[in-house]
Amino acid sequence: MADTTTEKIPFWLDPKKRAILFQIGVFCLVALLAYYLVSNTLTNLKRQHIATGWGFLHKESAFEIGESMIPYSSANTYARALLVGALNTVKVSFIGIVLSVFFGTLIGVARLSSNWLVSKLAGIFIEVMQDIPVLLQLFFWYAIFYETFPSPRQALHPMAGLYLCNRGVAMAFLSPHPAHKYMLLAFLAALVLSYAVYRWARQRQARKGLPFPVFWTSLALIIGLPLAVWLAFGAPMQMDVPKLVGFNFKGGISFSPEFIALLLGLVLYTSAFVAEVVRAGIQSVGKGQTEAAKAIGLKQGQILNLVILPQALRVIIPPLTSQMLNLTKNSSLAVAIGFPDFVSVANTTINQTGQSIEGVALIMAVYLIFSLSTSVFMNWYNKRAALVER
Amino acid sequence: MAGDATSIAAADTLKPPSTRKGVVGWVRANLFNGVFNSILTLVTLWMLYKLVPPLVRWAFIDSAWHTGGAACHKVSGACWSVVTQNFRFIIFGFFPYDMQWRPLVAMLILFALLFFSQNRKYWNRFLLYAWIAGLFAMGLLMKGGLFGLAPVDSTQWGGLPLTLLLSVFGLTAAYPLGVILALGRQSQMSGLRTLCILYIELIRGVPLISLLFMASIIFPLFLPEGVTINKILRAQVAIILFTAAYIAEVVRGGLQGMARGQYEAAESLGLNYYLTMRLIILPQALKIVIPPTVSILISAFKDTSLVAIIALFDLLKTSQSVLSNPEWMGFSPEVYVFIAVIYFLGCFSMSNYSRKLERELSTEEY
Numbered sequence: 001m002a003d004t005t006t007e008k009i010p011f012w013l014d015p016k017k018r019a020i021l022f023q024i025g026v027f028c029l030v031a032l033l034a035y036y037l038v039s040n041t042l043t044n045l046k047r048q049h050i051a052t053g054w055g056f057l058h059k060e061s062a063f064e065i066g067e068s069m070i071p072y073s074s075a076n077t078y079a080r081a082l083l084v085g086a087l088n089t090v091k092v093s094f095i096g097i098v099l100s101v102f103f104g105t106l107i108g109v110a111r112l113s114s115n116w117l118v119s120k121l122a123g124i125f126i127e128v129m130q131d132i133p134v135l136l137q138l139f140f141w142y143a144i145f146y147e148t149f150p151s152p153r154q155a156l157h158p159m160a161g162l163y164l165c166n167r168g169v170a171m172a173f174l175s176p177h178p179a180h181k182y183m184l185l186a187f188l189a190a191l192v193l194s195y196a197v198y199r200w201a202r203q204r205q206a207r208k209g210l211p212f213p214v215f216w217t218s219l220a221l222i223i224g225l226p227l228a229v230w231l232a233f234g235a236p237m238q239m240d241v242p243k244l245v246g247f248n249f250k251g252g253i254s255f256s257p258e259f260i261a262l263l264l265g266l267v268l269y270t271s272a273f274v275a276e277v278v279r280a281g282i283q284s285v286g287k288g289q290t291e292a293a294k295a296i297g298l299k300q301g302q303i304l305n306l307v308i309l310p311q312a313l314r315v316i317i318p319p320l321t322s323q324m325l326n327l328t329k330n331s332s333l334a335v336a337i338g339f340p341d342f343v344s345v346a347n348t349t350i351n352q353t354g355q356s357i358e359g360v361a362l363i364m365a366v367y368l369i370f371s372l373s374t375s376v377f378m379n380w381y382n383k384r385a386a387l388v389e390r
Numbered sequence: 391m392a393g394d395a396t397s398i399a400a401a402d403t404l405k406p407p408s409t410r411k412g413v414v415g416w417v418r419a420n421l422f423n424g425v426f427n428s429i430l431t432l433v434t435l436w437m438l439y440k441l442v443p444p445l446v447r448w449a450f451i452d453s454a455w456h457t458g459g460a461a462c463h464k465v466s467g468a469c470w471s472v473v474t475q476n477f478r479f480i481i482f483g484f485f486p487y488d489m490q491w492r493p494l495v496a497m498l499i500l501f502a503l504l505f506f507s508q509n510r511k512y513w514n515r516f517l518l519y520a521w522i523a524g525l526f527a528m529g530l531l532m533k534g535g536l537f538g539l540a541p542v543d544s545t546q547w548g549g550l551p552l553t554l555l556l557s558v559f560g561l562t563a564a565y566p567l568g569v570i571l572a573l574g575r576q577s578q579m580s581g582l583r584t585l586c587i588l589y590i591e592l593i594r595g596v597p598l599i600s601l602l603f604m605a606s607i608i609f610p611l612f613l614p615e616g617v618t619i620n621k622i623l624r625a626q627v628a629i630i631l632f633t634a635a636y637i638a639e640v641v642r643g644g645l646q647g648m649a650r651g652q653y654e655a656a657e658s659l660g661l662n663y664y665l666t667m668r669l670i671i672l673p674q675a676l677k678i679v680i681p682p683t684v685s686i687l688i689s690a691f692k693d694t695s696l697v698a699i700i701a702l703f704d705l706l707k708t709s710q711s712v713l714s715n716p717e718w719m720g721f722s723p724e725v726y727v728f729i730a731v732i733y734f735l736g737c738f739s740m741s742n743y744s745r746k747l748e749r750e751l752s753t754e755e756y
Contacts, residue, residue, distance in 0.1 A: 114420070140726040
């Protein structure tokens with residue numbers, strides 16, 4: 001009986017078959033649309049005599065790039081120009097993320113301060129920065145630099161070794177010395193040693209219940225080792241002070257107004273969002289947690305380290321990740337103020353070669369790689385911080 | 391007992407010490423509770439003292455309000471004249487000067503609709519009809535060509551009306567698309583689900599500017615020979631496709647927040663997929679996600695400023711073209727502050743509204 005009724009169901013009433021049919025239909029529609037667009041594009045390209053393909057990457061770029069982390073000149077290829085752009089994007093995003101997490105945390109904590117004035121000021125900062133488009137902020141800071149700051153000859157000189165002018169900021173910096181390489185090595189060694197100490201201390205605490213001052217030991221290692229190397233080399237203190245040569249400053253380290261405007265705009269905008277994330281995270285940990293921790297006799301530092309932070313971080317990390325990704329994506333607005341980031345270099349490439357499809361595809365691919373790698377890393381970290389449930 | 395009663399009565403009449411109440415008490419409790427906070431307060435006050443008076447001087451005391459560009463260069467403070475003298479161009483762009491009442495009326499209609507929509511008392515069918523009629527009227531006022539209104543080419547649209555147009559139409563079109571994408575992502579059909587996930591993650595992984603480039607450079611190549619679509623519409627499509635992916639993620643959050651019992655109850659009533667979604671799931675899920683949807687609206691409003699990069703004359707671009715006029719060169723901070731105030735007012739009222747709604751809709755007891 002049951003068999004005969006199931007056989008009688010026509011295929012358009014069987015949910016499984018209907019689902020398959022529906023999906024085939026949707027795929028056909030998407031494929032048709034794709035075919036239509038691609039065929040149109042191919043005929044248009046043929047009509048306009050644009051050759052497709054990646055051959056242009058190996059041609060000479062013939063344009064200069066203002067700032068670069070690797071040696072580059074206009075005689076290099078487009079591929080190298082794009083690499084310069086990608087590195088600039090990485091540079092500005094990385095510095096921007098570090099700074100905005102730092103300032104965002106500070107402002108988020110200030111928002112929760114019991115000090116009325118500080119809390120209100122932090123609130124105003126968050127509201128104002130969140131409500132003004134980041135592009136407008138970039139234009140604003142760029143205009144401040146380039147319209148209100150004096151020319152290099154009358155550069156502002158607020159403290160020794162620091163010059164502000166409409167060509168950027170020039171700062172005194174330690175002149176290169178062989179000691180620096182060894183100091184960097186010592187710093188890396190200190191990081192590895194600190195991690196080893198941390199592992200050892202945890203195991204010992206798990207076995208014997210004896211605490212070990214890991215934080216202070218690591219701090220001493222990380223500061224002490226490079227310092228010892230520096231002293232061993234006779235404490236080289238030679239500073240490279242910027243000097244006015246011709247129309248601009250030479251020496252020290254300098255930052256272009258485009259870079260500073262971009263960084264300033266991105267950091268101010270993003271840190272307002274980070275502050276809100278941090279505030280929500282800290283507030284999500286109930287007051288009872290702190291009180292319970294006090295009741296079992298934990299010290300202030302231990303309460304923060306062992307009770308509040310592990311719980312708050314779990315709430316903070318996912319939205320913080322999306323803010324980091326937003327900053328990376330917003331760094332593409334550099335094209336509007338002329339900082340040579342990836343989008344800006346790709347845009348120049350498109351204008352020179354006419355390879356618009358390849359150019360936009362490259363922009364999308366590069367940002368997808370940034371986004372995916374950041375989210376893979378943060379997912380890995382989040383998994384470690386997440387609540388382990390039974 | 392008697393002793394207790396008198397001591398309670400005495401405590402009632404005993405006033406708290408004068409340092410614990412009134413202004414002094416408030417200042418002690420909120421500004422000088424503890425050494426650290428006292429230092430923090432003093433440092434902050436000193437910084438405010440250093441910062442605020444010069445700013446007030448620049449903005450209000452030493453500023454010029456109704457002069458020409460040449461006179462402005464002699465003033466030491468802010469030159470607000472650049473805004474007052476070019477006000478109509480910044481707001482309306484290249485819209486024919488004697489017809490600028492039309493975008494003005496369109497904006498007033500929009501503000502009236504928004505004003506009524508923010509009160510939940512009016513959330514009914516008539517509001518929906520009012521919005522449809524309103525959007526139609528706004529389009530007509532901008533475009534013209536009917537009822538004796540002279541047609542205005544869309545290349546002449548600009549300024550604040552263009553910004554509002556891009557964000558309002560962008561969200562209205564992106565919302566249904568986003569809901570469909572979210573349903574697709576939650577669907578049982580694996581093929582459809584993969585397609586939706588691919589779309590959403592792809593769009594969310596790339597910056598809006600790359601989609602705008604695509605709209606302005608590549609999109610013309612997609613069309614058959616002879617067919618052209620104007621630039622504003624292309625940018626609008628890019629904004630819609632971009633916003634839809636974000637709305638999809640927000641709506642997905644609401645769908646995931648639905649208890650399984652809701653689906654099972656609907657199934658046991660014999661409702662099919664369409665009816666389950668329309669009558670049971672979506673009304674509840676969409677209500678939960680109203681506050682994050684307003685945040686999406688806020689970012690969409692801010693993101694429309696990016697069309698300035700592909701040379702559409704939105705609010706940001708009109709202000710920049712004023713600044714490229716030699717007479718007004720060098721007054722960027724003033725103009726940008728003015729634009730920032732407009733954006734701030736829009737976003738601040740929306741985020742305030744979102745917070746208010748969150749309080750009203752929350753069923754949690756505090």
